[in-house]
Amino acid sequence: MVKKAVCLISGGIDSCVTAFMAKKQGYEIYALTINYGQRHKKELESAKKIALFLKAKKHIIININLSKFGGSSLIDKTKKIEKNRSLQEIGKNIPSTYVPARNTVFLSIALAFAEAICGDAVFIGATATDYSGYPDCRAEFIDAFQKLSDIATKKGLENKPIKIIAPLISLTKSQIIKKGFELKAPLDKTWSCYVGGKKACGRCDSCLLRLKGFKELGMKDPIEYNFLPDWYKKNL
Amino acid sequence: MVKKAVCLISGGIDSCVTAFMAKKQGYEIYALTINYGQRHKKELESAKKIALFLKAKKHIIININLSKFGGSSLIDKTKKIEKNRSLQEIGKNIPSTYVPARNTVFLSIALAFAEAICGDAVFIGATATDYSGYPDCRAEFIDAFQKLSDIATKKGLENKPIKIIAPLISLTKSQIIKKGFELKAPLDKTWSCYVGGKKACGRCDSCLLRLKGFKELGMKDPIEYNFLPDWYKKNL
Numbered sequence: 215m216v217k218k219a220v221c222l223i224s225g226g227i228d229s230c231v232t233a234f235m236a237k238k239q240g241y242e243i244y245a246l247t248i249n250y251g252q253r254h255k256k257e258l259e260s261a262k263k264i265a266l267f268l269k270a271k272k273h274i275i276i277n278i279n280l281s282k283f284g285g286s287s288l289i290d291k292t293k294k295i296e297k298n299r300s301l302q303e304i305g306k307n308i309p310s311t312y313v314p315a316r317n318t319v320f321l322s323i324a325l326a327f328a329e330a331i332c333g334d335a336v337f338i339g340a341t342a343t344d345y346s347g348y349p350d351c352r353a354e355f356i357d358a359f360q361k362l363s364d365i366a367t368k369k370g371l372e373n374k375p376i377k378i379i380a381p382l383i384s385l386t387k388s389q390i391i392k393k394g395f396e397l398k399a400p401l402d403k404t405w406s407c408y409v410g411g412k413k414a415c416g417r418c419d420s421c422l423l424r425l426k427g428f429k430e431l432g433m434k435d436p437i438e439y440n441f442l443p444d445w446y447k448k449n450l
Numbered sequence: 451m452v453k454k455a456v457c458l459i460s461g462g463i464d465s466c467v468t469a470f471m472a473k474k475q476g477y478e479i480y481a482l483t484i485n486y487g488q489r490h491k492k493e494l495e496s497a498k499k500i501a502l503f504l505k506a507k508k509h510i511i512i513n514i515n516l517s518k519f520g521g522s523s524l525i526d527k528t529k530k531i532e533k534n535r536s537l538q539e540i541g542k543n544i545p546s547t548y549v550p551a552r553n554t555v556f557l558s559i560a561l562a563f564a565e566a567i568c569g570d571a572v573f574i575g576a577t578a579t580d581y582s583g584y585p586d587c588r589a590e591f592i593d594a595f596q597k598l599s600d601i602a603t604k605k606g607l608e609n610k611p612i613k614i615i616a617p618l619i620s621l622t623k624s625q626i627i628k629k630g631f632e633l634k635a636p637l638d639k640t641w642s643c644y645v646g647g648k649k650a651c652g653r654c655d656s657c658l659l660r661l662k663g664f665k666e667l668g669m670k671d672p673i674e675y676n677f678l679p680d681w682y683k684k685n686l
Contacts, residue, residue: 274518274519276514276515276518277513277514277515278512278513278514278559279512279513280562282510282512283510283562283563283566283567284566313562314561314562314563314565314566314603314604315558315561315562315565315602315603316562317602318558318561318562318598318599318602318603319555319558319559319561319562321558322551322554322555322557322558323514323555325550325551325554325555326516326519326549326550326551326552326554326555327519327550329550329551330519330520330550331519349601349602349603349604349606349607350602350603352601354601355598355601355602358594358597358598358601358602359598359602361594361597361598362554362591362594362595362597362598363554365585365588365590365591365594366551366553366554366585366586366591366594366595367550367551367554367585367586368550368585370585371585
């Protein structure tokens with residue numbers, strides 16, 4: 215019998231590579247994108263392109279307006295997103311872009327989807343390495359969600375628990391990008407920038423971490439940027 | 451400093467009584483209603499009336515269309531809701547009205563709200579007694595969610611965890627109703643029927659459990675019904 219996996223697809227590199235890892239493992243892919251009121255729609259367009267590339271059995275987009283709660287610069291237009299920070303600064307503390315309980319909300323919606331389709335697994339592209347500042351991007355968080363899921367669902371009660379899989383949790387951005395290339399994942403279709411616009415900004419934490427990952431591999435990021443930091447351009 | 455609680459308000463008796471218990475404990479109430487694509491809007495109207503009665507500081511309604519996943523007769527119009535079951539039958543197995551991972555989704559959204567307002571607690575009206583068939587209505591589920599929440603949030607990391615409180619978890623429906631009367635909760639504004647319509651149906655599991663609760667107290671349910679079972683009418 216074919217194994218079914220719900221894959222959270224944000225449009226960024228991490229979730230894209232994660233979904234291609236699930237596919238490689240033989241899962242039938244049920245793509246899930248949560249449109250939670252982020253500042254721009256670029257991510258959503260990328261998510262659609264990636265789901266098509268994956269030949270997902272289904273791609274469901276769930277709208278949930280978390281911006282009604284406020285609390286993050288990613289969804290609250292009155293708050294400022296950090297820019298031009300040094301790589302040392304990023305990850306030291308919880309940045310303004312942290313969306314309260316985001317991965318908890320995402321995984322619970324994915325769990326609902328997985329239970330409705332009698333799925334076997336949920337894949338999430340959470341990674342602790344570059345972004346230790348987010349409490350819900352750590353291996354402990356994934357473990358706690360697995361425990362919750364085991365007792366929260368009909369499948370859990372029947373002793374066929376839905377597996378919560380975060381294969382990137384201890385990989386660095388450059389390791390993730392490398393894996394993406396190996397799996398022929400469409401990294402040129404991904405979008406990471408927090409700001410939005412036609413091209414990526416090259417200044418927000420997300421752009422900087424992405425550029426650092428490509429830099430470490432000695433490769434050029436295939437997407438277009440409005441600005442590129444000197445350390446990235448040097449010797450490329 | 452005033453303590454803040456997010457209270458999940460569905461429009462039914464359980465969440466109404468729960469919120470009045472939170473208020474009695476001195477919490478400032480942030481009401482949260484999740485409109486998840488249930489079959490009718492009656493519950494939503496009740497939730498609004500209850501939030502007004504509670505003098506909630508804020509009432510946020512979050513729309514999330516879980517019916518995109520299917521899997522439950524409550525949100526999937528092609529599935530039949532159980533009717534006219536005996537009280538013995540109810541609770542024996544998981545009914546068609548079970549919405550996959552519903553309380554996991556609800557609590558995670560409540561957690562996001564609580565974190566955004568720097569809240570101290572989340573109250574949910576889950577109860578295991580009458581409805582042992584739902585996996586996510588058990589004390590173990592609430593405990594697992596507390597553990598998740600402690601490591602999933604900024605407040606948890608800072609050692610000021612948000613408390614997940616389910617004060618009705620081991621109460622029967624009649625004990626809940628009694629508590630509601632003691633707290634002067636507006637039980638006449640609540641709505642429990644799964645079917646919808648101007649009056650409650652008196653035939654679905656939810657109506658039957660509610661009527662049984664009032665019956666055990668020797669009291670009349672203050673809301674109107676299209677139909678009433680004989681065992682309820684007898685000697686009332």
